[in-house]
Amino acid sequence: MPQYETVRLVRHPPEKMFALVADVERYPAFLPMCEALSVRSRRERNGVTLLVADMTVGYKAIRETFTSQVVLRPAESLIDVKYVDGPFKYLANHWKFEPAEQGGCEIHFFIDYEFKSRILGAVMGAMFDRAFRLFAEAFEKRADEVYSVA
Numbered sequence: 001m002p003q004y005e006t007v008r009l010v011r012h013p014p015e016k017m018f019a020l021v022a023d024v025e026r027y028p029a030f031l032p033m034c035e036a037l038s039v040r041s042r043r044e045r046n047g048v049t050l051l052v053a054d055m056t057v058g059y060k061a062i063r064e065t066f067t068s069q070v071v072l073r074p075a076e077s078l079i080d081v082k083y084v085d086g087p088f089k090y091l092a093n094h095w096k097f098e099p100a101e102q103g104g105c106e107i108h109f110f111i112d113y114e115f116k117s118r119i120l121g122a123v124m125g126a127m128f129d130r131a132f133r134l135f136a137e138a139f140e141k142r143a144d145e146v147y148s149v150a
Contacts, residue, residue, distance in 0.1 A: 003112035008136045012143045014077050014097035014105040020143050021079055021095055022072045024053055030142045032131040033057045040067070048073050052084065059127045064120075066091070087124075089114040109136045 010017060027034045036056040043050045049072040056065040066086025072079055077098065083091035096108040111132050115121035 002114070002132075003110070004132050005108075005110045006133075006136055008107045008109070008140060009100055009102075009104060010107060010140050010143060011104040012147055014099055015074070016147060017105055017107060017139070017143060018072075018074055018077050018079070018095075018097045020146065021097075021139055022049075022074075024051065024070060027055070030145075031138050032134045033059055033127065035063070036065075047075050057131070059124070062124060064124070068093075083113075087115055087117065087120055089116045107136060107139070111135075 012020075024037055025039060027037045034055060035058045036054075038054050040052040040054060041050075051070040051072070052067065053070060054065055054067050056063060058064070064087045066088060067084040068091070069082045069084055070079065071082075077096060079095040081091070081093035091111070091113040093111045094108075095110075098106045098108070100106050113132075115124065
């Protein structure tokens with residue numbers, strides 16, 4: 001039952017960081033181990049967007065695709081990801097973006113997951129753990145590129 005939680009201070013405002021993380025279709029361009037991502041469906045209601053997306057992750061010869069439900073709540077600066085189908089027993093991921101006193105924002109990132117198969121968990125677990133730990137850093141680096149901060 002690996003989980004990882006971090007808070008990162010970034011120089012970009014919460015609304016820009018929220019937009020960057022919410023733009024899931026661009027993940028393959030910069031996210032570690034993300035080889036493909038396709039959105040199956042997108043619905044908006046009362047300012048909340050619900051996505052169902054397939055993400056393919058890989059490392060060397062191993063490839064796995066899983067489906068997640070992503071709830072985007074821009075008014076609350078929250079993104080919640082719930083596992084739907086694939087190689088996990090469960091997966092939950094939460095993002096919160098809060099204004100920082102010194103400017104920019106604090107990104108609160110949490111992920112909790114477990115593979116269905118102990119063998120797959122043993123083979124991919126360490127790689128996933130490392131990749132998830134790099135996610136927040138990858139988004140920060142991407143924000144610096146997109147928002148042109150040197």
